[in-house]
Amino acid sequence: LMAARASYITGYAGTATVLAGEQFGIPLYGTMAHSFIESFDDEMAAFAAFAQSRPDNLVLLLDTYDTEAAARKVVALAPRLREAGIAVRGVRLDSGDLVALSKSVRAILDAGGLSDVTIFASGGLDEDRLAVFTAQKAPIDGLGIGTSLTTSSDVPALDCVYKLQEYAGVARRKRSAKKITWPGRKQVWRSYDADGRMAGDILGLDGEAQSGAPLVEPVMQDGRRLRAAPSLEDIRRLARHELERLPERMRRLEAGATYPVTVSDELNKLGAEVDRRIAQMSA
């Protein structure tokens, strides 16, 4: 449910999670299941029955038995459906070599006069597969992504740890091996270049005068929210705006792009001060 919401924020068109549509107002998408087709003795009969139940948004699943044979069945069925006032909107491919199949299915549909029928692909997709689709010019019009959306396979765990930075008005830091923290109450200032792209951050102490836009702002005070939560559409717009402001090198799938972050003199000074204090502790 939360993944459906998060995906919508980052730019997905909608979700197949019906409850997310209801709870968050996210557009609902969805096609037929393999099991629906298997429950019929005949694939063509399954397509025809599904068309009757979804006349306004008909997407037919092609890969239950033989994808290309199913595409030919769609071509054969389309005129009959048209007579009944039903248009095939799209077909879905969910297994096999999606690049090759999308091309052969596109050819079958086009030859059958169905060039306005879109091709939707799903089945274990992730950003690397999508890059292959683009590079190989696969004629895929829409994508369904599930597993890779809800699981970060390359970075499966996000380690979040609470670290004390200040206590009783005194800056604190942890100094264990490879886990040194910056002490004190901090702010981050972000600069943008002439194109409006992010150019670099300064990490410093709250209250310093630094150039750039401060990123940290209070959202709770005395146990209460300071402002109402933004709407889902506002969050989505903000996410899009922020993505547009990322430097081009940080929008690539490949790792290795860096981003300049400077630690302010004040913060460096405080770190040294806390270190001196720790060194003076009882041995």
Add this chain to the structure above:
Amino acid sequence: LMAARASYITGYAGTATVLAGEQFGIPLYGTMAHSFIESFDDEMAAFAAFAQSRPDNLVLLLDTYDTEAAARKVVALAPRLREAGIAVRGVRLDSGDLVALSKSVRAILDAGGLSDVTIFASGGLDEDRLAVFTAQKAPIDGLGIGTSLTTSSDVPALDCVYKLQEYAGVARRKRSAKKITWPGRKQVWRSYDADGRMAGDILGLDGEAQSGAPLVEPVMQDGRRLRAAPSLEDIRRLARHELERLPERMRRLEAGATYPVTVSDELNKLGAEVDRRIAQMSA
């Protein structure tokens, strides 16, 4: 919460998730936080204060600043605590080279007359790190595992898909590329060798007469559970029993061990039958 329950089933001694202790009756463990120590101006003072609040189960965290220096503080503090009737039960290492540190801390504790104080290790541990601890004879008595317990980093997603096997009394199968399913209502029979270890399974149709213990049993009927849920302790015992029955080669961390699974003649026959039916569908 569910990870705490699952870990207890598989043999963990307990959990640091307090709510899991309350809800499931799982033994609770836990030590002090780095932030607790940082909130004091002096590490020794933090240890002494924590000893007062946890006199019966005192485990001191050593790696906030300097692990070996902290171990020497424990040695210095222990006689004072003993006078107050408080015994140091253990120390915890949460960062750095845990093999080297466990050995040096063990030496410091032993030299200080604290050979009964146990060493507890935590911090990004997984089964591979534990194998290293064993191989290098690290004197670690207890382990805290978090991130790697709740995330399967090497297999981050478990793809579970509903596949229709039978409908209206007729066996069904999906035949899409590399995703062919076995049709029909099935049973699995498991055989054991003379040592009681699992020797192999037969996958066949429900109702066949096969040797071995049938594994699939109905748990729901007409929307109702057929039996009460087993207790957590019973589940834990069963998990232990089943782990003991695994062949030795399947208890290794390394991949590559295989397990014999045979498909019965009856099931093979039904598969061919369904294939013939699919082939006869309208083209």
